[in-house]
Amino acid sequence: MVHKPYLLFLGDAEHFSQAKTAFGLRDWTAEACLGQFSLPGCKVSLDLPEFKPAAAAAKGAASLVIGIAPVGGRVSTTWIPALFEAVAAGLDIVSGMHTPLAEVPGLAQAAGARGVRLVDVRRPPAGLPTGSGRKRSGKRLLTVGTDCALGKKYTALALTNALHDHGVDADFRATGQTGILIAGSGIPLDAVVSDFCAGAAECISPDAAPEHWDIVEGQGSLFHPAYAGVTLGLVHGSQPDALVLCHDPARTRLFAFPDFPTPPLDVAIERYLEAARLTNLAVRMVGISFNTSALDPAARASLLADTEQRLGLPCFDPLKTPLDGVVQRILAL
Amino acid sequence: MVHKPYLLFLGDAEHFSQAKTAFGLRDWTAEACLGQFSLPGCKVSLDLPEFKPAAAAAKGAASLVIGIAPVGGRVSTTWIPALFEAVAAGLDIVSGMHTPLAEVPGLAQAAGARGVRLVDVRRPPAGLPTGSGRKRSGKRLLTVGTDCALGKKYTALALTNALHDHGVDADFRATGQTGILIAGSGIPLDAVVSDFCAGAAECISPDAAPEHWDIVEGQGSLFHPAYAGVTLGLVHGSQPDALVLCHDPARTRLFAFPDFPTPPLDVAIERYLEAARLTNLAVRMVGISFNTSALDPAARASLLADTEQRLGLPCFDPLKTPLDGVVQRILAL
Numbered sequence: 082m083v084h085k086p087y088l089l090f091l092g093d094a095e096h097f098s099q100a101k102t103a104f105g106l107r108d109w110t111a112e113a114c115l116g117q118f119s120l121p122g123c124k125v126s127l128d129l130p131e132f133k134p135a136a137a138a139a140k141g142a143a144s145l146v147i148g149i150a151p152v153g154g155r156v157s158t159t160w161i162p163a164l165f166e167a168v169a170a171g172l173d174i175v176s177g178m179h180t181p182l183a184e185v186p187g188l189a190q191a192a193g194a195r196g197v198r199l200v201d202v203r204r205p206p207a208g209l210p211t212g213s214g215r216k217r218s219g220k221r222l223l224t225v226g227t228d229c230a231l232g233k234k235y236t237a238l239a240l241t242n243a244l245h246d247h248g249v250d251a252d253f254r255a256t257g258q259t260g261i262l263i264a265g266s267g268i269p270l271d272a273v274v275s276d277f278c279a280g281a282a283e284c285i286s287p288d289a290a291p292e293h294w295d296i297v298e299g300q301g302s303l304f305h306p307a308y309a310g311v312t313l314g315l316v317h318g319s320q321p322d323a324l325v326l327c328h329d330p331a332r333t334r335l336f337a338f339p340d341f342p343t344p345p346l347d348v349a350i351e352r353y354l355e356a357a358r359l360t361n362l363a364v365r366m367v368g369i370s371f372n373t374s375a376l377d378p379a380a381r382a383s384l385l386a387d388t389e390q391r392l393g394l395p396c397f398d399p400l401k402t403p404l405d406g407v408v409q410r411i412l413a414l
Numbered sequence: 415m416v417h418k419p420y421l422l423f424l425g426d427a428e429h430f431s432q433a434k435t436a437f438g439l440r441d442w443t444a445e446a447c448l449g450q451f452s453l454p455g456c457k458v459s460l461d462l463p464e465f466k467p468a469a470a471a472a473k474g475a476a477s478l479v480i481g482i483a484p485v486g487g488r489v490s491t492t493w494i495p496a497l498f499e500a501v502a503a504g505l506d507i508v509s510g511m512h513t514p515l516a517e518v519p520g521l522a523q524a525a526g527a528r529g530v531r532l533v534d535v536r537r538p539p540a541g542l543p544t545g546s547g548r549k550r551s552g553k554r555l556l557t558v559g560t561d562c563a564l565g566k567k568y569t570a571l572a573l574t575n576a577l578h579d580h581g582v583d584a585d586f587r588a589t590g591q592t593g594i595l596i597a598g599s600g601i602p603l604d605a606v607v608s609d610f611c612a613g614a615a616e617c618i619s620p621d622a623a624p625e626h627w628d629i630v631e632g633q634g635s636l637f638h639p640a641y642a643g644v645t646l647g648l649v650h651g652s653q654p655d656a657l658v659l660c661h662d663p664a665r666t667r668l669f670a671f672p673d674f675p676t677p678p679l680d681v682a683i684e685r686y687l688e689a690a691r692l693t694n695l696a697v698r699m700v701g702i703s704f705n706t707s708a709l710d711p712a713a714r715a716s717l718l719a720d721t722e723q724r725l726g727l728p729c730f731d732p733l734k735t736p737l738d739g740v741v742q743r744i745l746a747l
C-alpha cells in the first residue's frame with residue numbers, strides 16, 4: 082500500500098477544483114500530510130508548509146502524492162521534472178492519474194535505480210463482472226451531485242463519521258482515487274471499462290448485515306455532458322436505499338462547462354430518484370448537502386432554512402453545521 | 415483489417431441473442447459469409463452451410479469470426495479447442511470479446527507458427543478525450559432501445575440505406591464490434607474506460623456538412639441495470655437531433671434479467687428525450703422501430719397502426735415494412 086507521510090504535489094494548478102486529491106487528503110488524513118510542493122505559477126495552496134522533495138524527505142516524507150487531477154487525468158509534461166526530483170530524493174510517487182506512472186519516459190528506470198516505488202491507485206481490479214441487478218443485503222446511501230467537484234466525497238465521509246457517532250455500523254466506500262487514498266481501499270470507477278461500470282459499483286458495496294450502512298462516494302453528475310454515464314452506472318450498481326444531493330449554491334453553471342447550467346434542486350432530486358428506482362424502488366432522498374464555503378453565517382443559515390422549508394428535506398453543510406437531521410432521516414428508513 | 419470471407423463461429427450458443435455478431439454479419443455482409451461452425455449443444459443456426467475450419471479453409475475462408483457475445487464478453491473455455499483448430503486450418507481469428515485473443519494460453523504462439531493473425535476488434539483507440547459537450551455541425555440520429563439486443567444496429571443500418579435511397583448523404587456509425595465488422599470502422603463504446611465514454615461518442619460522429627446525417631448505432635438501454643451508463647454516455651456524446659426507439663413487442667422483461675420489466679413506450683420516449691436534451695435541446699423522437707419477427711402479418715400491421723395512432727410517431731419494422739414515414743420525419747427536421 083501507500084507509505085506515509087505524504088508530500089502533496091500541487092503542480093501548476095490554477096483552481097482549487099483541480100486539486101481535489103490534495104485538499105481531500107489534507108482534510109481527511111491530516112496526520113499523514115507533511116507539506117505541499119508547488120511549481121511556479123501554481124495558484125492553489127493547502128496552507129501547509131512548502132517543501133522541495135529533498136527537504137521533505139529529510140523531514141521524513143515517504144511519498145510524493147500527485148494531488149491534482151486535471152480533466153482527462155493525464156500526467157502533465159510540466160510535472161515531469163518534479164517527479165524525477167522526488168524520485169531522486171527517495172520518495173515513492175503515488176498517482177491517481179489515468180496515465181500509468183510507468184509511461185513517463187525513464188521514470189520507472191529512475192525509480193528502480195533509487196529503490197522507490199511508482200504507485201498507481203487508479204487501476205481497477207481485473208475480472209470485474211457486469212452488473213447483475215441482484216438485490217443485496219444491508220443498506221446503502223449514495224451521495225449525488227448537481228455537478229462534479231462540489232462535495233460528494235466530503236459529504237460521504239462526514240456522514241460516515243456522524244453515523245459512527247450515533248453508534249451505527251457504517252463504512253465509507255471509495256469510488257475515486259482520493260477516496261481510495263483516504264479509505265485505503267475502493268475501486269476507481271471512472272477508470273473501469275464502461276461495460277463493467279455498474280458491476281464494479283455492485284462490488285464496491287457487497288452484501289452486509291441488515292442494519293449495516295455503506296456510505297458510497299458519488300461520482301460525476303447526471304447533468305454533466307462528459308461524466309453522466311459513470312454517475313448512472315454508480316447509481317444503478319450501488320442500488321441505494323438513500324440518496325443525499327450535494328450542491329454548491331454559488332455555481333449556476335457547471336464548472337469549466339459554461340454552456341451547461343446546474344439543474345434546479347427539485348429537478349435534480351426527481352431525476353436522481355427516477356434513475357435509482359430502476360434497481361431500488363424504495364429509494365428515498367434524505368437530505369441536501371450544501372457547500373457554503375462562500376457564504377457568511379447569516380446567508381448560510383438562511384439558505385439552509387429556506388431550502389429545508391421549500392423541499393421538506395434536512396439541509397446541511399457537512400463542514401459547518403450539524404448532521405443530526407439527515408442522520409435521523411437515514412435511521413428512520 | 416479483417417480478411418474475408420468468414421466462417422462464423424457459433425460456439426455452444428443457446429439463444430439467438432447471444433449470436434448477435436453472427437446474425438449481423440450474415441444479414442448485412444452476406445456476401446462475405448461462407449458458412450457457420452457450431453459446437454455440440456449449440457441451439458442457434460444461421461441457416462448457412464456447416465463447416466469445420468479445415469473444410470471452410472478448403473472452400474476459401476480467410477477468417478474465423480467469433481460470432482457470439484456472451485454477457486461480459488469473455489472468451490469461453492469451451493471454445494478454445496475450436497480456436498486452435500481454426501488456427502491449424504490457416505484461418506485468422508477475429509474476435510469482438512473483451513478478452514484479447516492473445517490471453518488464450520498458447521494461441522498467439524500457434525498463430526505465429528501457422529502465419530495467421532489474431533484480430534481483436536473490441537480495442538478502443540488510444541488517447542480518447544473526455545466529453546466536451548461542444549455542439550458539432552451536421553445532423554445525427556441515434557437508435558435507442560427498451561432493452562439490449564432487439565434491433566438498434568439493424569434499425570440504424572436500414573435507416574442509413576433508406577436515406578441513401580432518398581439521395582441523402584448519410585453514414586452508419588458503428589459503436590459495437592459487429593457494427594465495426596460491418597462498417598469497417600467505429601469505436602467499441604462498451605470497451606472504453608467510462609471516464610471517456612461520452613468523449614468517444616463525440617469522436618464517432620465528428621463535425622460534418624450541414625445536411626449530412628450520421629446514423630449512430632445505439633448501445634444498451636437506459637432501463638438496463640448493467641449497461642445504462644454506456645447508453646447515457648452515448649446519448650450525451652452523440653448529441654442526436656433525432657432518436658428512433660427500438661422495441662421487441664414480445665419482450666415484457668429484459669432479456670436474461672427477469673426481475674426487470676421493459677418500460678412502457680411512452681415512458682421510454684420521455685426518458686430518452688429528457689436525457690438527450692442535456693446536449694441538444696432540439697432533439698426529437700422521429701419513429702419507433704419494432705422487431706416483429708414473432709408476429710404474423712395481421713398482428714404486425716395492427717401493432718404498427720395502433721401504436722402509430724396512439725403515440726403519433728411513424729412505426730415500422732426495418733426488415734419487414736417500408737421506412738418512408740420515418741425518413742420523411744427525419745428529412746423534415
